[in-house]
Amino acid sequence: MKYIVALVLGLVAGAAIFAVGAVYNPFTVDRGLSPLSLTDAEVIALSFSTVPAENIIYTNNGESLQSPHPEKVLELWEVPIRKTSAMATVMRDARNQPAGIGIKISSKSESTRLLNGEAILDSVWYIYAPQHGSMFVRQTENYWPFIREVAFPAWKSSANNWRGTWLGDMTSGPGALGTASVSGGSGRIKGLEMVGIESMSVRAFSADTGFVSAEGRLLIELPELPDETEEESAL
Amino acid sequence: MLGLIASAGAIYAIPAVDQVREASIITVAPNGGNVEAFHANIPMDRIMIGASGQTTPVPPSLRWPDVELLADVRTEMFKIRNERDSVVGVAVRTAAKNGDQDVIDWVLHLPARGSVFVNMNAVPHEGGYRIGEIRAGSREFAPLSGFMSERWVADTSEDEDAPAGRIELQATYVGELEPLEPTEQAE
Numbered sequence: 001m002k003y004i005v006a007l008v009l010g011l012v013a014g015a016a017i018f019a020v021g022a023v024y025n026p027f028t029v030d031r032g033l034s035p036l037s038l039t040d041a042e043v044i045a046l047s048f049s050t051v052p053a054e055n056i057i058y059t060n061n062g063e064s065l066q067s068p069h070p071e072k073v074l075e076l077w078e079v080p081i082r083k084t085s086a087m088a089t090v091m092r093d094a095r096n097q098p099a100g101i102g103i104k105i106s107s108k109s110e111s112t113r114l115l116n117g118e119a120i121l122d123s124v125w126y127i128y129a130p131q132h133g134s135m136f137v138r139q140t141e142n143y144w145p146f147i148r149e150v151a152f153p154a155w156k157s158s159a160n161n162w163r164g165t166w167l168g169d170m171t172s173g174p175g176a177l178g179t180a181s182v183s184g185g186s187g188r189i190k191g192l193e194m195v196g197i198e199s200m201s202v203r204a205f206s207a208d209t210g211f212v213s214a215e216g217r218l219l220i221e222l223p224e225l226p227d228e229t230e231e232e233s234a235l
Numbered sequence: 236m237l238g239l240i241a242s243a244g245a246i247y248a249i250p251a252v253d254q255v256r257e258a259s260i261i262t263v264a265p266n267g268g269n270v271e272a273f274h275a276n277i278p279m280d281r282i283m284i285g286a287s288g289q290t291t292p293v294p295p296s297l298r299w300p301d302v303e304l305l306a307d308v309r310t311e312m313f314k315i316r317n318e319r320d321s322v323v324g325v326a327v328r329t330a331a332k333n334g335d336q337d338v339i340d341w342v343l344h345l346p347a348r349g350s351v352f353v354n355m356n357a358v359p360h361e362g363g364y365r366i367g368e369i370r371a372g373s374r375e376f377a378p379l380s381g382f383m384s385e386r387w388v389a390d391t392s393e394d395e396d397a398p399a400g401r402i403e404l405q406a407t408y409v410g411e412l413e414p415l416e417p418t419e420q421a422e
Contacts, residue, residue: 014238057283057297057312070296074282078314078322079255084346086312086325088283090300098302101285101310103327107346108252115247124350124373126342130304130333134340136352138373174373183371185354186338 023148025117034169035177036197036219044132044220046091048102050200051211056101060085066210083108091127091218100129102218109140119143120172125198125218133187137196137218139180142172150205160207167201170216182220189222196220254347260318268381268409273343275313275326276398282312282325307332313402315343326404328385339365341383341404349374351406353383363387369406379408 036043052058052069059068061082062075076084084107093099106123113120125137145168154162171180175195182194197219204212261269275281284293286309292299299305308331315326324345331338337357344350355367364386372379389400 010236011238011241014236014240015242016238018239018242056285056299057294059282070294070298072296073294074280074314076314076325080257080321080323081314081325081346083252083254084325084344086282088285088310088312090302090305098300098304101305101308101329103310103312103329103342105325105327105342105344105350107254107344110250110252110254110347112251114251115243119251122346122349122374124342124344124352126327126329126340126352128308128310128329128331128338128340130308130331133333134329134331134338134354136340136342136350136371138350138371138377181371181373183352185340185352185370186336187333 022114022117023152027117034197034199034219035179036195036221039221041224042222044129044218044222045094046099046102046127046129046218046220047093047096048089048091048216048218050202050214050216052087054089056088056090058085058087065208081107091129099131100127102127106141111140114144117142117144117148118172119147127218130187132184133189134185135189135194135220136183136185137180137198137220138174138182139171139196139198140173141170141198143170146170146200146202150202151207154205154207157207161212162205162207163203165201165203167199169197169199171196171198192223194220194222256347257317257319257321257323259348264407268407271406271408272318273315273323273326273404273406274401275315275404276401279398280314280316280322282314283310285310315404339367341367341385343404343406349376351376351383353406355383355385369408376408378411380411381407381409383407 052066057073059073061077086105088103090098091100091102103126106121109120109122111120121141128134150162150166172178179195182196184190184192199217202214261271264270281293285299287306310329313326314322315324317323327342329340339355339357341353350373352371353367354370355365359365364384366384369381383406386403390397
């Protein structure tokens with residue numbers, strides 16, 4: 001009997017050590033500087049709230065950490081979409097003025113590898129900003145740094161929450177430099193292929209209800225457009 | 236040690252996420268390409284209608300931002316179904332007017348497969364359907380081009396619990412041409 005107890009205790013202790021090792025794995029560090037932070041090209045900067053109650057709608061399967069908003073919004077409970085969430089929000093420009101509408105749909109990704117520090121979401125944005133046009137952003141996002149540095153400390157705290165300042169790039173692909181692919185659909189960006197980065201700034205997070213105070217940001221780098229005056233003078 | 240090895244083995248071998256896949260129902264078009272049909276039953280599958288000045292928003296407590304910039308924007312979100320009437324994804328349709336330009340865009344998101352972005356022609360064809368070009372896609376749809384049509388089909392069954400109608404979407408995917416291997420060319 002004592003051998004069985006020792007075996008079970010050993011298994012539990014080993015699993016606990018493994019979990020702690022996985023969370024604090026020093027080899028899964030942040031990528032550091034965003035590839036778009038040093039660009040000279042024109043950039044579209046859009047910000048949005050990631051707190052469900054501050055969005056137009058937010059919905060998921062109804063059993064996740066964050067509750068759908070507003071009341072009576074249809075939940076995504078059917079099996080093929082149970083691991084998906086959808087949000088509609090107002091996108092704001094660099095001066096914090098409304099710039100358009102953004103819809104983000106995210107699904108947990110089968111490319112998640114917790115052993116490698118990859119908690120991946122496959123997500124897409126549809127953004128309509130009258131000043132620029134419509135655009136489609138497709139990306140993979142890695143939430144592991146956020147889980148490790150915000151969600152896990154919130155879960156560990158006796159009050160089940162975390163307060164501080166956390167800023168991180170969420171986009172991890174599909175671009176080679178960890179950038180999102182952006183396609184312009186209409187307006188001045190019609191037909192353009194661009195790259196983008198989504199980042200998140202968190203100030204308060206609850207392990208019971210999710211984001212309390214947090215903001216997301218999308219940076220979209222425009223390719224160099226031909227100067228119309230140069231084109232005209234060349235003719 | 237056994238616990239460490241067992242945990243590492245389990246986390247390596249057991250997928251953390253396993254998306255449920257509904258088998259795709261695809262037919263081959265006579266002139267090339269693969270055709271797949273989706274639909275949204277209205278009003279059951281409508282998640283959101285957002286537009287300025289609407290009297291019956293969906294969901295009922297939705298507060299559409301009172302911003303002049305969005306006065307001519309109407310955004311709808313739906314669950315979408317395959318031909319077996321099983322929910323397979325989420326779709327967004329946005330219609331907007333920007334000066335003299337009309338914009339109608341669709342995004343279809345199928346969690347296990349990827350997403351498609353379609354720019355529709357704003358002018359409907361005879362019969363009330365619209366056609367648009369697949370502008371971009373992710374994952375399974377990334378290498379595909381093609382087009383998609385949308386049309387409204389009113390329900391005529393008179394069943395008590397029947398939907399008012401359905402939005403039918405028919406996507407035609409065309410794959411990229413891949414160069415033949417030299418050995419294949421020689422054959």
